[in-house]
Amino acid sequence: MSAPVEAPLSVSLVDPQLADAASALVEKLVGDQVASKLAAKDASLWGPDAQDEASRRLSWVTLYESSKPLVERLTALRGELHADGVDRVVLAGMGGSSLAPEVICHTRSGSAVGGAHPITVLDTTDPGQVSDALAGDLSRTVLVVSSKSGGTVETDSQRRVFTQVFEANGIDAATRMVVVTDPGTKLADLAADKGYRAIIEADPEVGGRYSALTAFGLVPSALAGVDVDGLLDEAAAAAPELQRDSADNPAILLGAALAAAHNAGAEKVVLADSGSGLIGFGDWAEQLIAESTGKQGIGLLPVVVESPDAPGFADHGADATVVTLGPAVGGAQIATEGSLGAQFLLWETAVALAGRLIGIDPFDQPDVESAKQATRELLDGSGSDSDSAAEVEPALVDGPVEVRSLGGDWLGSPSTLADALRALIAQAPDHGYVAVQAYLDRLDDASAEVLRPEIAKRTGLQTTFGWGPRFLHSTGQYHKGGHQNGVFLQITGSVADDLAIPDQPFTFGQLQHAQADGDAQVIAAHGRPVLRLHLADRAAGLVALTNAVSEASAATGRDTEVTR
Known part of the structure; x- marks a missing residue:
C-alpha cells in the first residue's frame, strides 16, 4: 500500500474580467451547497429530466475509496503474468476505456514513447496500426480487452484478430486475455465461456468518460507497472477540498468560470500544457468536456493545442477561453495545477458543475x-x-x-x-x-x-x-x-x-x-x-x-x- 499522498491542487482565474463574471455563479454554487450535494451523490442537481440518468452515474465521486480493493488483485495478476514471461501490455479499448490508461502510463513514465510503464493503446481500426501491434513480441503480450458495453465494434474486432494470431503462433489465446467490462455484458459471458485469464467487472454506475479511476483506467495501467494505489491516494487527498461548499473550492472556481465564459459566448475551451507533467491529459479532458456538455445545441468545445505558443491559444478570439495545465503562461485566463489523480477528480467535478450552470445533463450522450x-x-x-x-x-x-x-x-x-x-x-x-x-x-x-x-x-x-x-x-x-x-x-x-x-x-x-x-x-x-x-x-x-x-x-x- 502506498503512503498517504499530499496533493496540492489549485485553480487560478487569471483574467480579472472572467473572474468577475464567474463570481455570481460561484456564489450560486456555494449557496446551493452543490459541492457537498454532489459528494453525497444527489441526482437531483441537474433537474428532473436528468435525474434518472444521474442516479445511475454518480459512483465516480468516491472511486478513490471504492476502487481500492482492486489494487491487491491487480498486483497479484501482474505478478502471475510476469512469472509466465508476459510483460507487454496491449490495450484494446476506445474512448473512456483507452484515454485514461494512456495518460496514466505516459505520465508515470514521463514519456509518451516507451518509458517505465510502456503500453500499446489500440484505439483504431486502421489496418496498418493494428498490424503493427500484432507484429510485437506475442510471446510476452497480454491483451486487455476493455469495453463498458461489451459490444464495442472496434474492440471486438481487435480481440478477434489477436485471438487468431495468438493461436497461429502456438499461444493459448485465453491465457493472454484480460477483460474489463460492466457486469452482465456479452463480453463478460464470452470471456467466462472461453476461460479468459481474468474478467474484471467495472462499476456500472460510472459513465465511460468519468471512469479514469475505475477498472477501465486502473487495470491496464497496473499491468503496465503503474502504482495505481498512489493514483487513488492522490484523488483521495484532493477530495475533501473539492467537496467543500466554499468560494475557494477549485472545482467550483473552474466550473463557474467555464460556464460563465460559455454563457458569454466563449463556447470553446483551449487547453495547453505549460509544464504540468501530465502527458496527454488534454486528450482525456477533451472527451470529458465534449461528451458531457455538447448537446441541445450548446456546450463547450475543447480545443487541445500543442503548447501555449500554438495558434488558437495566445491569439484566441472572443469565442474561446484559454486554460493551461500547469502554471499560467501565454495569456492564460485559467490555470490548473495538481497531481494526476487530483486533476482527474477536479475536472470531473468541475465539468459536472458547469453542466448544471449551463443547463444540460452532463451524463448522457444522445448523439x-x-x-x-x-x-x-x-x-x-x-x-x-x-x-x-x-x-x-x-x-x-x-x-x-x-x-x-x-x-x-x-x-x-x-x-x-x-x-x-x-x-x-x-x-x-x-x-x-x-x-x-x-x-x-x-x-x-x-x-x-x-x-x-x-x-x-x-x-x-x-x-x-x-x-x-x-x-x-x-x-x-x-x-x-x-x-x-x-x-x-x-x-x-x-x-x-x-x-x-x-x-x-x-x-x-x-x-x-x-x-x-x-x-x-x-x-x-x-x-x-x-x-x-x-x-x-x-x-x-x-x-x-x-x-x-x-x-x-x-x-x-x-x-x-x-x-x-
Whole structure:
C-alpha cells in the first residue's frame, strides 16, 4: 500500500474580467451547497429530466475509496503474468476505456514513447496500426480487452484478430486475455465461456468518460507497472477540498468560470500544457468536456493545442477561453495545477458543475449512437448510398487526393485542392470552428497532426484535430449535439495491406472507411459541410494537403495576419 499522498491542487482565474463574471455563479454554487450535494451523490442537481440518468452515474465521486480493493488483485495478476514471461501490455479499448490508461502510463513514465510503464493503446481500426501491434513480441503480450458495453465494434474486432494470431503462433489465446467490462455484458459471458485469464467487472454506475479511476483506467495501467494505489491516494487527498461548499473550492472556481465564459459566448475551451507533467491529459479532458456538455445545441468545445505558443491559444478570439495545465503562461485566463489523480477528480467535478450552470445533463450522450448506427447500416448494406461520400464521383482529383463533399452544394467547381479548402473555410461562420478528422494510422501518419496548427494559424478559426474513429467516442458527441458552427475536413487513406477480421464479413479497412462515411453522413444531415479528402497515396497526399492549406489561406480572407 502506498503512503498517504499530499496533493496540492489549485485553480487560478487569471483574467480579472472572467473572474468577475464567474463570481455570481460561484456564489450560486456555494449557496446551493452543490459541492457537498454532489459528494453525497444527489441526482437531483441537474433537474428532473436528468435525474434518472444521474442516479445511475454518480459512483465516480468516491472511486478513490471504492476502487481500492482492486489494487491487491491487480498486483497479484501482474505478478502471475510476469512469472509466465508476459510483460507487454496491449490495450484494446476506445474512448473512456483507452484515454485514461494512456495518460496514466505516459505520465508515470514521463514519456509518451516507451518509458517505465510502456503500453500499446489500440484505439483504431486502421489496418496498418493494428498490424503493427500484432507484429510485437506475442510471446510476452497480454491483451486487455476493455469495453463498458461489451459490444464495442472496434474492440471486438481487435480481440478477434489477436485471438487468431495468438493461436497461429502456438499461444493459448485465453491465457493472454484480460477483460474489463460492466457486469452482465456479452463480453463478460464470452470471456467466462472461453476461460479468459481474468474478467474484471467495472462499476456500472460510472459513465465511460468519468471512469479514469475505475477498472477501465486502473487495470491496464497496473499491468503496465503503474502504482495505481498512489493514483487513488492522490484523488483521495484532493477530495475533501473539492467537496467543500466554499468560494475557494477549485472545482467550483473552474466550473463557474467555464460556464460563465460559455454563457458569454466563449463556447470553446483551449487547453495547453505549460509544464504540468501530465502527458496527454488534454486528450482525456477533451472527451470529458465534449461528451458531457455538447448537446441541445450548446456546450463547450475543447480545443487541445500543442503548447501555449500554438495558434488558437495566445491569439484566441472572443469565442474561446484559454486554460493551461500547469502554471499560467501565454495569456492564460485559467490555470490548473495538481497531481494526476487530483486533476482527474477536479475536472470531473468541475465539468459536472458547469453542466448544471449551463443547463444540460452532463451524463448522457444522445448523439453518439447515430454515427455507429450509420456505420452498421453501411456495413450490412441496409443504408442508403445517396449521401455517401464514398459512392459518388470525386468533384476533383488533384494529384494523390480525391475530393468529395457532403452537406449541400457548397463546394462549387474547384480547380485545385486549395480551391476546395477555400470553399470549406468560407462556410464557417464568424466564431465557428474547423474539425480535422484523420481516419489514418496514428503512428505512421502522425504528420497529419501538423494540419491543426497550420489551419488555425492561417484561418484564425479555432481548429480541432481528431484521429478517427477514436474521436467518435469523444468530440463526436459535440459535433452533432453542440453549437452547430463547425466545418469538417475528413481525411481517409488508401489501404496497402488490409487485414481481415475473423468471422466478420468486413475487413479492418472496410470498417474504418464505413466509420468515416457514416459519421460524414450524420454530420451532413445536421446541415454542416463536410469536405472528404481521400489520399490515394498517404504520404504524398499529406504533403499535398499541407501545401494546399498554405496556398488556400491567401484567398480565404481569414488569414491570421488579417484578422488578428
